[in-house]
Structure formats: C-alpha cells, structure tokens
Amino acid sequence: MNIEIFKNYPVKSYFSKRINGLEELNIKPFIAVQKHTDKIFLIKEKSDTTNRPIADALITNLKKIPIGVKTADCVPLLMYDIENNVIAAVHSGWKGTAQKIAVKTIKKMTEVYKSKPQNILIAVGPSICGRCYSVGKDVIEEFKKIISYDFYIKKDDRFFIDLKEINKNLLKDAGVEEKNIFIHPDCTYCKNEEYQSYRYHKNTLSFQISYIMIE
Numbered sequence: 358m359n360i361e362i363f364k365n366y367p368v369k370s371y372f373s374k375r376i377n378g379l380e381e382l383n384i385k386p387f388i389a390v391q392k393h394t395d396k397i398f399l400i401k402e403k404s405d406t407t408n409r410p411i412a413d414a415l416i417t418n419l420k421k422i423p424i425g426v427k428t429a430d431c432v433p434l435l436m437y438d439i440e441n442n443v444i445a446a447v448h449s450g451w452k453g454t455a456q457k458i459a460v461k462t463i464k465k466m467t468e469v470y471k472s473k474p475q476n477i478l479i480a481v482g483p484s485i486c487g488r489c490y491s492v493g494k495d496v497i498e499e500f501k502k503i504i505s506y507d508f509y510i511k512k513d514d515r516f517f518i519d520l521k522e523i524n525k526n527l528l529k530d531a532g533v534e535e536k537n538i539f540i541h542p543d544c545t546y547c548k549n550e551e552y553q554s555y556r557y558h559k560n561t562l563s564f565q566i567s568y569i570m571i572e
C-alpha cells in the first residue's frame with residue numbers, strides 16, 4: 358500500500374492499477390477537476406475540499422486529507438516535504454510537463470510552506486513509457502522551449518518522448534536530489550491489461566488513482 362520511498366514517514370500513499378471508480382479504494386482522495394493546466398490548488402482548511410476546483414496539482418499540510426490525481430497514461434507525481442510535513446499530488450501529461458507543473462508545485466511549496474527542494478521526496482507513478490509515447494512535431498517544439506538536451510527519438514515522421522524522464526530532469530534542475538526521486542517502472546500502455554491507457558483504450562472511463570495523505 359505504501360510507496361517504498363515514503364515508508365519511514367507518517368504518510369499513506371498509493372498508486373492504483375486500473376479502477377472503475379473511487380469506491381474501489383479504501384481511502385477516497387480529494388481530486389480536482391483536471392484540465393491539463395498548470396493551476397495549483399492549496400488546501401488550507403478542511404472546508405477547501407467542499408468543492409472541486411479546476412487544478413492539476415494539489416498541496417496541503419493538513420493531516421488526514423488524502424489528495425490524489427486521476428491518470429491514464431499521464432504522469433502522476435506524489436510529493437512529500439519531510440521537514441515541514443507538506444504533501445502534493447500532481448497530474449502531468451505532456452501539456453502539464455511542458456508547463457513545468459511539477460516544478461511550479463515545488464515553487465509553491467517553497468513560497469507558502471518554506472519547503473526546500475532538497476527535503477522533498479517524490480514518487481512518479483505508472484504512466485506511458487518513452488517507447489510507447491509518440492507525439493507530433495508541435496509537441497516537440499513546445500518542449501524545445503524548456504529543454505536544452507536531446508530528449509526525443511525520431512522514427513519516420515513520429516517523435517517519441519519519455520515524460521517520466523523529462524519530469525525527473527526538470528525536478529533535478531529545480532534542486533530535487535536524484536536519490537529522492539522514485540520512478541515506478543510500469544508503463545500503462547505496455548501493461549494495458551492491468552492499467553488504463555488512454556492511448557490504447559481510447560477512453561478514460563477507467564483510470565488509475567495516485568494519492569498521498571499525512572497521517
């Protein structure tokens with residue numbers, strides 16, 4: 358149940374495989390209305406969870422409020438500041454990644470909760486791998502604005518990118534230590550019998566949930 362990287366800390370965390378609804382989970386996390394934005398929502402008091410905001414990242418330092426993201430190929434990231442007891446859950450597809458939503462979430466944690474990147478542990482969940490995720494030239498052009506190294510593989514007229522790897526590198530640039538980033542090896546497309554893959558199944562009627570909660 359608990360993700361290895363968080364095991365010595367007072368948090369509960371989870372990466373699900375395919376589910377059809379939140380009722381299949383023991384813990385039902387608060388989830389925003391995700392729209393591939395770079396909007397970050399802070400939960401400062403319990404009443405902030407009465408309505409679901411439009412956001413693709415959630416942050417809180419409140420106990421017993423599980424926060425999560427819904428994905429089906431996109432990258433889920435769970436974060437925990439071990440020093441200040443702050444958690445975050447981030448949904449990062451290509452649009453979110455190109456907008457550096459994970460890095461912006463860390464910046465927000467820094468501004469609001471005095472977090473330091475070197476104290477933040479991050480678990481990157483099951484999502485589509487770099488051999489399965491092909492994108493068009495327009496997407497490559499977007500990423501060229503924020504990445505200076507060689508990040509894609511070209512095959513015929515398609516381009517392949519690894520969103521987990523790109524997120525990891527962006528986080529390292531933002532000061533997160535590599536040893537503090539865990540990357541789940543599963544690809545949702547390669548393992549589409551266990552996971553919902555938007556690219557494979559062509560819908561998100563089922564999905565994965567990733568959540569984290571301070572106990």
Ligand SMILES: [Zn+2]
Pocket residue numbers: 485486487488489544545546547548
């Ligand atoms: Zn794959």
